[in-house]
Amino acid sequence: MRGRRRATLVAALALALGGLLGIGAAPAAADPPGGTLRGVYSDGQFCNSYGGEGVQTGLWSWYYCEYRQYGPTGPGFYFLWTFTY
DSSP: OHHHHHHHHHHHHHHHHHHHHHHHSOOOOOOOTTEEEEEEESOHHHHHHHHHHHHHTTSOSEEEEEEEEOSSSSOEEEEEEEEOO
């Protein structure tokens, strides 16, 4: 019986700590108004090429490639946002 109580206590503590960490986390970035995320790329030239091709073929009205780097030494990625009006 003592083992079950200990396991219940450990589980309750883990849930409580997980909830505290979740509350302190930064919210996810939202899509720009009217925008759609079409892809995430490691190469900015490819992102702009693909976005421009979509405009030329009429898939979307305009686009932009947003660069985000994660941490001071982390990897950087290009987010292709498209807009249709």
